[in-house]
Amino acid sequence: MYSFNELKKASRQDLDSKEIKLAVLGNCATQFFSKAIEGYAKLSGINLKIFDADYNQIDAQLLDKKSEVYAFNADEVLVWLATDKLYEEFLDLPLGMRNTFADQIMQKVQHYWSLISDNCSARIIQPNFTEIDDKAFGQYSCKVDSSFVFQIRKLNYLMQISMAERKNVYPVDILAVQIQLGHHIFYDAPLYYNAKMTVSMDALPYVAKAVVDVIKTIEGKIKKCLIMDLDNTLWGGVIGDDGLGGIEIGELGKGHAFWNLQRWIKQLKECGIILAVCSKNNEETAKEPFEKHEEMVLRLSDISVFVANWNDKASNIRLIQETLNIGMDSIVFIDDNPFERNLVKSMIPEIEVPDLPEDPALYLGYLQECNYFDTVSFTGESADRTKQYQAEYERRQSQMLFDSIDEYLESLEMIGEAKPFEPIRFARIAQLTQRSNQFNLRTIRYTEDEIERIANDDKYITLYYTLRDKFGDHGLVSVVIMEKRSEDVLFVDTWLMSCRVLKRGMEEFVVNGMIRVAKEAGYKKISSEYIKTAKNGMVKDIYKKMGFTEISDDKYIISVDEYEEKKNYIKEIFK
């Protein structure tokens, strides 16, 4: 971990990338807290600018519509209520009222959230509460509802419930940092009494990481895939030497550590992380445990791409990345062997390669502390992706049997559907705007609450597309947001598509739908734009291909009456 001093120096760096603005409000002194966050963000490549409100100015700043916080026009507002100050408020209450403390504070926090939502469009980054055990009732506090221990734990519980109801509130689990480091490292009493700072300088970098992890995720910088080595990473021993009966996996002995690691990885898969295997082995040998070992948690059906051969791992990882069609920077690779790790790191600098501890018992805790898989949304849908990737593999196989691409596309029996945004899809749509990098014309990231606002705003026409074929359901694959620019003109604010469905006529199908919907709503023209990023070169000329006219650099227009329906093999259902 970086030191505070390193973060402080990094906070002065100038970055070229897009500026993100964070306003920090606290009931305690926040200067070092803000400095650490700014430094950590810059070291993570995020050009963060912070407005740090003065000590204990939360109410004054949030109540005044003309306050500095609102004028700052923040992308995100962080309201930090340090437990040390809350504890002092708690003691100000008469004994008879202390059992209502958690409810009172929660009401106050909800009031803050409402004020922020009413007065600006910033997202709210909300740390939860660290714990103080004042031992006033000894351990008996756990069952005395007027004790601070009881109330602070209740407060965390209440906040979890309330946050779940607010889409624009993003949690920072600062309590987890306190538990990870321990109170003696997290808190520095002289620092608190001298400066009203409630987190020690040694703990600040960890707190900063927690906050920056959330900001990164909001900005769409997330990990999508875990590539795993096998021998001594997913099980103990070497399958080629020790055989099925010899490897260690299961509830007993050393195998328990690997078993728990696999159970955790299985959970990642259930949350939508793609799993892939990259192993130096014969394929048949490598697959054996997945097929035959009773105590293996991960099965072949959990693995989207399974690569086992004797090629170097960097080439194999490239192959996996191309098959999945995702960015290298969204992949984490785990391997017990430092030589392989270093090879991969040097050949592919963008990929994340954690330096696993030597002892397999420590793998899991280490990976959890790295917190690679932070997210800002959760939908059930992405859990199905393994099947989709496996089906993609089948499609690629069957493609070889046809003479022409048309014949092949026709044989897929594709059915497409276009609909305006619906509430049950908001989360998935937001997730796509955050995750799609390649087929994304303007790369505007939206959160779930923003998608909801757009869906309900007459100024916008929204469409989401689903696609299925005889091999399976691709789910929601494309998102279009068109903004009314004048009586006749719609502007394509967002068009993105999942790369899984490229080159099968979906592009044409989407544009046909855009034009039709615009026409029906009485518009004459659609204007559009391509904003170049490091990753979206593949769609640079897509509007030209679709018959739009380029009016200036990367800006296009088309008249809906002159548009010629583009041929494709997708059967339409329009609603």
Add this chain to the structure above:
Amino acid sequence: MSRDEVLEKITEVLRDEFEDDELEISDETTAADVDGWDSLAHLSIVHEIEKTFGIKLTMGEIQESKNVGELIDAIIRHIENK
């Protein structure tokens, strides 16, 4: 550890904090003598000193040391009591 060695290490900490390789200090130097040595910089310096010497200064020592000389006294006291 001698006073001179302690002074030398503190000098390094201060040079790093204020990004000034030429900064010279003595026992008589006070915060007011150094540009930028405000209360926040002071906390940062204290933290670096604590890490450098592997000690923990008390609340009083942090607040009340009047000059570098008194800070050195406190540091030496902690090192000897380790």
